Amino acid sequence: MTSQTSGSVRSIVEDLDCEVEFDAPIGPEMTWYRVGGRADVLVRPRSVEALCILTRRCRDSGTTIRVLGSGANLLVADEGVDGVVVHLDQHAFREVSTIHRHRVHRAGVEGRAGDAVRVMAGKSLEQLVISTATQGLSGIECMAGVPASVGGAIRMNAGGKYGCIGDAVAAVGCINVKGDLVVHEGNDLCFEYRRCSIIDPIILWAELALTPADPEKTHGRVKEIFAEKKASQPMAANSAGCAFRNPLAPDGSGRLISAGELIDRAGLKGYSIGGATISERHANFFIAGDGATASDLIELMDRAASAVADRLGYELVREVVVWRRGAHVG
Numbered sequence: 001m002t003s004q005t006s007g008s009v010r011s012i013v014e015d016l017d018c019e020v021e022f023d024a025p026i027g028p029e030m031t032w033y034r035v036g037g038r039a040d041v042l043v044r045p046r047s048v049e050a051l052c053i054l055t056r057r058c059r060d061s062g063t064t065i066r067v068l069g070s071g072a073n074l075l076v077a078d079e080g081v082d083g084v085v086v087h088l089d090q091h092a093f094r095e096v097s098t099i100h101r102h103r104v105h106r107a108g109v110e111g112r113a114g115d116a117v118r119v120m121a122g123k124s125l126e127q128l129v130i131s132t133a134t135q136g137l138s139g140i141e142c143m144a145g146v147p148a149s150v151g152g153a154i155r156m157n158a159g160g161k162y163g164c165i166g167d168a169v170a171a172v173g174c175i176n177v178k179g180d181l182v183v184h185e186g187n188d189l190c191f192e193y194r195r196c197s198i199i200d201p202i203i204l205w206a207e208l209a210l211t212p213a214d215p216e217k218t219h220g221r222v223k224e225i226f227a228e229k230k231a232s233q234p235m236a237a238n239s240a241g242c243a244f245r246n247p248l249a250p251d252g253s254g255r256l257i258s259a260g261e262l263i264d265r266a267g268l269k270g271y272s273i274g275g276a277t278i279s280e281r282h283a284n285f286f287i288a289g290d291g292a293t294a295s296d297l298i299e300l301m302d303r304a305a306s307a308v309a310d311r312l313g314y315e316l317v318r319e320v321v322v323w324r325r326g327a328h329v330g
């Protein structure tokens, strides 16, 4: 980071109600890979108002703003990342409240009886899954074992074979590029496989429509799904879960083909570059071992994608978000 860059970003943040850290080691300390570079500036706002002003100032000054959630789907390039990285871990961004009404208009979510939970984007999804299940609120048990902040889960429409977070989302509050608060609901909100329609830079909160259920049953279901996931995936290793999206089957059926199976069939299970290895247990998990760098992981992903394209004719698209210096979005 040049002193000019640091000076201009300093002037954007210095009078705001935020914690600010320059040259913050976000790759090794705040991502699940535990590798990669630093953020020129890491900002932890203490209030929504401060975050709105920060977003507006970033737009006005041409400074890129990125949000770091739990870092479970993120790879920070070794050279680090410029602009402002925001982390929503302060109290104001972790609150949860229950709303005794439904503002649910989305197809599929419509018409469910029960409470909506309003949850701020910085809340840990793992904690939310446990606390709602324990209270006997059903709807997000399928998210058991998915490490995420609520904002990161919405951005990625995280999920698995039993459903995804979007299935339960009634409305999402965001901050747009101008720093204004906006709400997306109804036809304005669409979730697809590992993506959502929101283009605003900051997801601030989500309203989840949950259904009253027997707490023992919901909690039991969470434990079951977690155990199933743990049995098939290397959960304890340093990874970002699945590195690639599952591609569509070529027969037009809409069916997804397992990217892990394709990587396995291309002969790359267990293959390593530097300290990065393709997991023997699940070939879509790329593991950062001792001495791994972000470049090792990127090279290994590129190698796997080329092998699958050359040998099997499928184009793999990365699910992991990569942050690079100079790139607007990774």
Ligand SMILES: Cc1cc2nc3c(=O)[nH]c(=O)nc-3n(C[C@H](O)[C@H](O)[C@H](O)COP(=O)(O)OP(=O)(O)OC[C@H]3O[C@@H](n4cnc5c(N)ncnc54)[C@H](O)[C@@H]3O)c2cc1C
Pocket (backbone or CB within 6 Å): 032, 066, 067, 068, 069, 070, 071, 072, 073, 074, 088, 121, 122, 145, 146, 147, 148, 149, 150, 151, 152, 153, 154, 155, 156, 157, 158, 159, 160, 201, 202, 203, 204, 234, 235, 236, 239, 240, 241, 242, 321
């Ligand atoms: C062991 C392991 C298992 C996993 N299993 C699964 C699984 O079963 N299913 C699945 O879908 N995923 C899985 N993942 C991937 C990961 O859990 C999800 O992608 C999750 O949604 C990432 O959330 P996060 O908060 O960590 O986001 P991050 O990794 O921090 O960020 C991901 C993207 O979301 C954006 N983002 C984060 N917060 C916000 C916000 N508030 N506003 C705007 N943008 C935001 C970031 O800028 C970035 O573009 C797994 C990962 C690991 C490490």
